[in-house]
Amino acid sequence: GDSVTQMEGPVTLSEEAFLTINCTYTATGYPSLFWYVQYPGEGLQLLLKATKADDKGSNKGFEATYRKETTSFHLEKGSVQVSDSAVYFCALSGKNAGNMLTFGGGTRLMVKP
Amino acid sequence: ETGVTQTPRHLVMGMTNKKSLKCEQHLGHNAMYWYKQSAKKPLELMFVYSLEERVENNSVPSRFSPECPNSSHLFLHLHTLQPEDSALYLCASSQDMGTNGGGELFFGEGSRLTVL
Numbered sequence: 001g002d003s004v005t006q007m008e009g010p011v012t013l014s015e016e017a018f019l020t021i022n023c024t025y026t027a028t029g030y031p032s033l034f035w036y037v038q039y040p041g042e043g044l045q046l047l048l049k050a051t052k053a054d055d056k057g058s059n060k061g062f063e064a065t066y067r068k069e070t071t072s073f074h075l076e077k078g079s080v081q082v083s084d085s086a087v088y089f090c091a092l093s094g095k096n097a098g099n100m101l102t103f104g105g106g107t108r109l110m111v112k113p
Numbered sequence: 114e115t116g117v118t119q120t121p122r123h124l125v126m127g128m129t130n131k132k133s134l135k136c137e138q139h140l141g142h143n144a145m146y147w148y149k150q151s152a153k154k155p156l157e158l159m160f161v162y163s164l165e166e167r168v169e170n171n172s173v174p175s176r177f178s179p180e181c182p183n184s185s186h187l188f189l190h191l192h193t194l195q196p197e198d199s200a201l202y203l204c205a206s207s208q209d210m211g212t213n214g215g216g217e218l219f220f221g222e223g224s225r226l227t228v229l
Contacts, residue, residue, distance in 0.1 A: 003155075004155065008153075036218075036220075041222065042222055043117065043203065043205075043219075043220030043221050043222045043223065044203070044205075044218070044220040045219075045220065046217045046218070049217075089156070093211070098210040098211035098216065099144060099146075099207040099209075099210055099211035099216040099217075099218060100146075100158055100161055100169060100210075101158070101218060102155075102158075103148075103155045103156035104155055105153060105154060105155045106155075106156075
């Protein structure tokens with residue numbers, strides 16, 4: 001079946017550091033890919049998405065590129081802020097799955113001033 | 114009103130108790146979901162309802178019983194749970210079931226369940 005693998009956290013960075021959170025997936029066909037973020041005490045919310053190979057999703061300074069050849073969708077940000085501290089979830093929607101998403105385990109990011 | 118509201122936020126129950134989790138969405142969506150979030154494990158999809166009809170049940174034990182009386186409300190009835198059922202239970206909604214996975218889920222803040 002479909003699956004998503006993320007790097008385990010926590011990831012601890014200083015403010016203005018470069019961020020990469022790795023995400024790889026296994027799925028049949030060409031899934032849609034998502035990054036969700038969960039701030040402390042809140043529900044998950046969509047951060048960005050990409051629906052086909054080579055698409056780049058971006059939002060709030062975060063970017064991720066759909067790489068079919070490496071089955072990856074790594075999340076990057078050039079300069080993190082303390083307010084980016086949260087748990088980040090990579091997810092996919094497989095063939096015919098619609099909005100029934102398969103999630104990774106989440107990666108906690110802590111940004112220190 | 115926030116988009117998706119879950120109650121209670123925290124629940125402690127014994128293995129012989131019966132309790133229910135409630136989810137309400139104020140977004141006019143037609144699909145609702147229950148996910149289970151356990152420590153160090155991926156979110157697990159439990160149930161999906163579209164227009165109040167169950168469309169997905171991911172081999173969830175019968176001690177979990179969902180109910181969707183209308184498109185705005187979703188319940189998860191809990192009965193004779195086990196300690197390993199302790200987790201954060203997340204409710205989500207979406208406009209519809211989606212085509213080609215292009216849609217967006219809106220999540221509540223979750224109900225933290227502890228089974229003693």
